[in-house]
Amino acid sequence: MKYLLGFDIGSSSVKAALLEIATGKSVAAAFSPAVEMAIAAPRPGFAEQDPEQWWTELIHAVQQLHQQVSFDGKEVAAIGISYQMHGLVCVDKDLKPLRPSIIWCDSRAVEIGNKAMNALGEKFCLQNFLNSPGNFTASKLKWVKDNEPAVYEKIYKVMLPGDYIALKLTGEPATTVSGLSEGILWNFPQKRVATELLRQYGIDESLLSPVVPTFGEQGRLSAAAAEILQLAAGILVCYRAGDQPNNAYSLNVLQPGEIAATGGTSGVVYGVTDKVSFDPKSRVNTFVHVSHTEEKPRYGILLCINGTGILNSWVRKNFYQGASYQDMNKEAATIAVGADGLLFYPFGNGAERVLENRDPGARLQGLQFNTHHRAHVARAAQEGIVFSLCYGTEIMGQMGMRMQTVRAGYANMFLSDIFAKTFANTTGCAIELYNTDGALGAARAAGVGVGVFSDFATCFTGMELVKLIEPDKELTQQTRDVYERWKRNL
Numbered sequence: 001m002k003y004l005l006g007f008d009i010g011s012s013s014v015k016a017a018l019l020e021i022a023t024g025k026s027v028a029a030a031f032s033p034a035v036e037m038a039i040a041a042p043r044p045g046f047a048e049q050d051p052e053q054w055w056t057e058l059i060h061a062v063q064q065l066h067q068q069v070s071f072d073g074k075e076v077a078a079i080g081i082s083y084q085m086h087g088l089v090c091v092d093k094d095l096k097p098l099r100p101s102i103i104w105c106d107s108r109a110v111e112i113g114n115k116a117m118n119a120l121g122e123k124f125c126l127q128n129f130l131n132s133p134g135n136f137t138a139s140k141l142k143w144v145k146d147n148e149p150a151v152y153e154k155i156y157k158v159m160l161p162g163d164y165i166a167l168k169l170t171g172e173p174a175t176t177v178s179g180l181s182e183g184i185l186w187n188f189p190q191k192r193v194a195t196e197l198l199r200q201y202g203i204d205e206s207l208l209s210p211v212v213p214t215f216g217e218q219g220r221l222s223a224a225a226a227e228i229l230q231l232a233a234g235i236l237v238c239y240r241a242g243d244q245p246n247n248a249y250s251l252n253v254l255q256p257g258e259i260a261a262t263g264g265t266s267g268v269v270y271g272v273t274d275k276v277s278f279d280p281k282s283r284v285n286t287f288v289h290v291s292h293t294e295e296k297p298r299y300g301i302l303l304c305i306n307g308t309g310i311l312n313s314w315v316r317k318n319f320y321q322g323a324s325y326q327d328m329n330k331e332a333a334t335i336a337v338g339a340d341g342l343l344f345y346p347f348g349n350g351a352e353r354v355l356e357n358r359d360p361g362a363r364l365q366g367l368q369f370n371t372h373h374r375a376h377v378a379r380a381a382q383e384g385i386v387f388s389l390c391y392g393t394e395i396m397g398q399m400g401m402r403m404q405t406v407r408a409g410y411a412n413m414f415l416s417d418i419f420a421k422t423f424a425n426t427t428g429c430a431i432e433l434y435n436t437d438g439a440l441g442a443a444r445a446a447g448v449g450v451g452v453f454s455d456f457a458t459c460f461t462g463m464e465l466v467k468l469i470e471p472d473k474e475l476t477q478q479t480r481d482v483y484e485r486w487k488r489n490l
Contacts, residue, residue, distance in 0.1 A: 036352065239449045
């Protein structure tokens with residue numbers, strides 16, 4: 001076997017990567033569509049996508065791989081999947097979607113989760129689920145039960161977006177413990193399904209898919225899928241994980257105290273711990289990490305800012321029409337730290353967990369018509385995203401997480417020097433940027449799952465440090481001062 005194939009199912013695009021086993025290098029990479037996938041918002045606070053579009057774009061991405069490199073499907077040893085977290089896909093007995101997926105940034109189920117927490121007891125939820133039921137997958141399913149009973153009655157299985165893609169590949173519904181934990185469907189101390197929450201919601205446990213290991217055989221590529229993808233039937237699907245645990249894996253963030261970050265559609269800081277830990281206000285969330293075992297427990301503490309990529313995209317659309325993100329970053333770099341007093345609060349993409357599920361909307365503060373122009377807005381937007389992430393890391397610090405070095409892929413927001421330097425100067429941490437992404441990480445993980453890599457260490461051959469950004473002594477205090485002012489007005 002020569003290759004491993006990885007997929008990353010995002011809400012903006014579907015990425016695919018072909019990894020050469022011998023070198024650990026990417027030999028082909030693709031994404032589809034060329035422009036961002038649409039997110040439907042039939043009502044304020046709603047966010048939906050058609051699961052079939054993810055599959056269609058995956059097909060297109062694989063077609064691009066075949067165009068870039070001539071390879072035989074029989075040369076692919078295994079497939080790995082990364083996916084957008086917390087979404088809900090409902091399928092019928094024919095394994096067809098019954099409605100659009102309610103995706104990660106949809107906030108319709110906030111009150112449902114709050115009511116469940118009150119009914120079950122805050123202490124019980126935090127001790128057993130490590131999170132409020134909040135706006136996660138279980139609560140989204142309860143919303144369907146209450147508001148679309150005709151749809152609910154037809155549900156055969158519920159699944160996460162990655163589970164659905166695995167279903168399309170193998171024909172078999174399945175999920176993982178890590179996946180159940182991200183849906184608030186896992187009881188941590190009891191090491192079983194969160195039957196207490198299911199009973200509270202009146203949901204039958206039979207709607208959940210069978211559990212398969214995170215690493216290891218999860219199914220085999222069906223003949224039908226193999227024909228569509230020009231691959232070989234029987235290829236093992238050997239890994240799946242939510243995009244943030246997978247991003248951490250992609251960066252070799254597996255041990256307690258290690259930190260991963262991403263600045264894509266959402267902005268995330270994800271830290272690994274071996275302690276069962278939770279935030280009393282559920283502003284950051286604890287899930288089962290991909291490297292978790294009963295002998296060596298590993299949990300991921302996740303901080304997510306919804307209004308990250310969409311804010312950067314909004315600035316470009318409204319102030320930089322026809323320009324690239326690189327052009328926008330260059331212009332923003334001409335503005336000094338603090339954007340001459342302009343502060344941006346990036347909370348305009350639904351309820352933010354770090355704000356206790358409030359949805360205050362975005363805010364541009366301190367605008368002076370005679371001082372500020374579009375470059376100030378671009379700079380303030382990037383600083384505001386970083387500051388919101390740093391605010392969350394302070395909560396993680398209260399839980400015992402200590403940040404020293406942060407790893408990220410050299411992609412998306414981290415392509416901007418302003419973003420990376422502001423992050424380093426605000427947190428006081430060095431930022432290590434690597435030549436990897438979610439699709440490559442999923443491919444490496446599939447190699448561990450199928451056994452072509454003997455352990456986690458060997459699977460990272462070929463991953464290289466692209467850039468190291470250390471805090472600037474001259475700018476750190478200045479950046480911290482702007483951050484403290486931003487925080488006072490939060």
